[in-house]
Amino acid sequence: MTISMNERSRKILEAIVEDYIASAEPVGSKSVSCRHQMGLSPATVRNVMADLEGMGYLASPHASAGRIPTDKGYRFYVDTLLQLRPLKAEERERIERQYASSDRRIDEVLREAVKSLSRLSRYAGIVMAPRIEATVFRHIDFVPLAPGRVLVIFVSRSGEVQNKIIETGINLPAATLEQMTNYLNRVMNGLPLDTVREKIAVEMAQAKMEHDDLQQRVLALSGQALAGEDENARVYIEGTSNILDQPEFADVERMRQLYRVFEQKSQLVDLLDRSRRAHGIQIFIGNETSHSAIAGCSLVTATYETREGTIGSLGVIGPSRMPYGQVIPIVDYTARIVSQLLEEEYQ
Amino acid sequence: MTISMNERSRKILEAIVEDYIASAEPVGSKSVSCRHQMGLSPATVRNVMADLEGMGYLASPHASAGRIPTDKGYRFYVDTLLQLRPLKAEERERIERQYASSDRRIDEVLREAVKSLSRLSRYAGIVMAPRIEATVFRHIDFVPLAPGRVLVIFVSRSGEVQNKIIETGINLPAATLEQMTNYLNRVMNGLPLDTVREKIAVEMAQAKMEHDDLQQRVLALSGQALAGEDENARVYIEGTSNILDQPEFADVERMRQLYRVFEQKSQLVDLLDRSRRAHGIQIFIGNETSHSAIAGCSLVTATYETREGTIGSLGVIGPSRMPYGQVIPIVDYTARIVSQLLEEEYQ
DNA sequence: CTTGGCACTCGACCGGGGTGAGTGCTACGG
DNA sequence: CCGTAGCACTCACCCCGGTCGAGTGCCAAG
Structure with missing residues (x-):
């Protein structure tokens, strides 16, 4: 031997x-x-x-x-x-066209990306949206819905909108809210979110010292609205039924396991998060994922980024028996395009 | 015989x-x-x-x-x-508890509802969100993201937020946007959405007559932002993997078909929409759905509503071999609770 | 109209022989 | 020493026939 x-x-x-x-x-x-x-x-x-x-x-x-x-x-x-099979001009164009109709809001872009990934690879596409920590403050708005209930809308520079209804307990006067909106929008504009959080904390402390109860409450409100969301909700999956066509999933039990993973998402979050911390293309083959429920499957992922660094990852999941030479360029190019589209937002 | x-x-x-x-x-x-x-x-x-x-x-x-x-x-x-098996107090409580942590934003409520439906029925839960036409204007906001690109945020009275990025072509001055925001929020507050649309159309005509180009453009913007969304995106599904445990889906081909339906959603939209137009509990059994891809499956749906009428429908999809006596009360009670939660928003 | 009896049907299960793809081993030749 | 040809062997797969048993349809008796 x-x-x-x-x-x-x-x-x-x-x-x-x-x-x-x-x-x-x-x-x-x-x-x-x-x-x-x-x-x-x-x-x-x-x-x-x-x-x-x-x-x-x-x-x-x-x-x-x-x-x-x-x-x-x-x-x-x-x-x-492995020899990569580079994309033909026509294929690259097809990927690009996918985003033509999108309004370039980050979630729209990612939704198109996941569709495009699944369609081109003929496997399941997965995309993880950036964590809110990675965003930059652009705009905040308070909409009183009912006495004691305020809708807080937060907009990041890339146009991502996050909103939460918050029970304030007491009735905050519209004037205070408006005043605070103006103040925050002036002071925080363009700051990264963690800085914003710190600033809010500082100001809250100050408001407390000055016994400005109203202001303190409104600040608390903003703080809550900027809190992170459920991680699992940040994963998009599409094209899972493509995988069902693969002969290795003729076995019902394996299909079940796989679908549980898709539905639960936490294992995918884990992998996409690992991938995000790395850089560029990442490939997990079979047991390398260390999630036995997706044994026999591989993940090809890539990170997308702006000039401020990596913000998220996207890729394709399918059987390990996968034409890597074709899938890798698809994932790679999609990540590039997504990065580029998001970069354009930042100007 | x-x-x-x-x-x-x-x-x-x-x-x-x-x-x-x-x-x-x-x-x-x-x-x-x-x-x-x-x-x-x-x-x-x-x-x-x-x-x-x-x-x-x-x-x-x-x-x-x-x-x-x-x-x-x-x-x-x-x-x-059929004899209905009414819910035990404990089960009703379990349903109610599901919503305790939600912030009562309509999409949060519906997301909890779909989870609760799938968990209790042990089949797949489906919920269709109200069409935007059914909402009432509460608030609009324009956030300029870049020259020629404006993010329009629309808030309905029930706290639902819809946002769109719109390419305006020309650069709209912030002052005009702000002015228009104030105007719209004053005039349109509390009006049903179709009335708002009409009014916008009227005002646009007027602005045109007065050659007020800027105003006309901003009005156009609002009109676009209030346009309907993709119907398929308004359907929530959860717990599909529950169905895989049913012996009737041991056959891979049937599973595939079913998952295609789940992924595509349009057939579910059709059924939920039919259900919405009816009132109360609705049951589709097997071929009654007239979608052959879900042959062997039944849908139990109910409408949820506010005092202003039926706004959406929700239910459970599973094999026709379903314990209707248990599932119907679950769906019914969930619809009631959802209605009630949304009703509370309306005060 | 109900019931017991009985022949019949047909899928599920089991075991065996044949088939063929593919292997491992060995011996031979450059 | 490496490559090759030959050969026996293994094992999944397919097809076949037989058995088994649940359940039916029908009929005749109560």
């Missing part, structure tokens, strides 16, 4: 991975030897395949079937063998 | 429907005769069952299996045999 991978074994591994990706059937020595006319007899290929299995790149479902790649096999393929 | 349904046939039909709902297995004459000690021999039951089959209430999957209810059978059961 050769320990190292020479050129030949790599070629053969590549052939097997690609055949398996294309056919979803275990691939045998003969088909490798024939289809990829590399001048080797099936017997030779067999020897190599036995080595590859020994090294953990391949596995056989049972004795007389062919071999299928393991997670490690896919990983090696992706890291060292 | 008796044409009419006498007391005995009804009892037997009831027994069969209920056994089948409980077990998901075709039910035979013997089990009916034994389990529901009605003093009839299996043979007699068989005769009756043959009649019921002849009348279209039952069907046999194959010669030597028992009988299962047809859509018509379920319909008869629901219309004339």
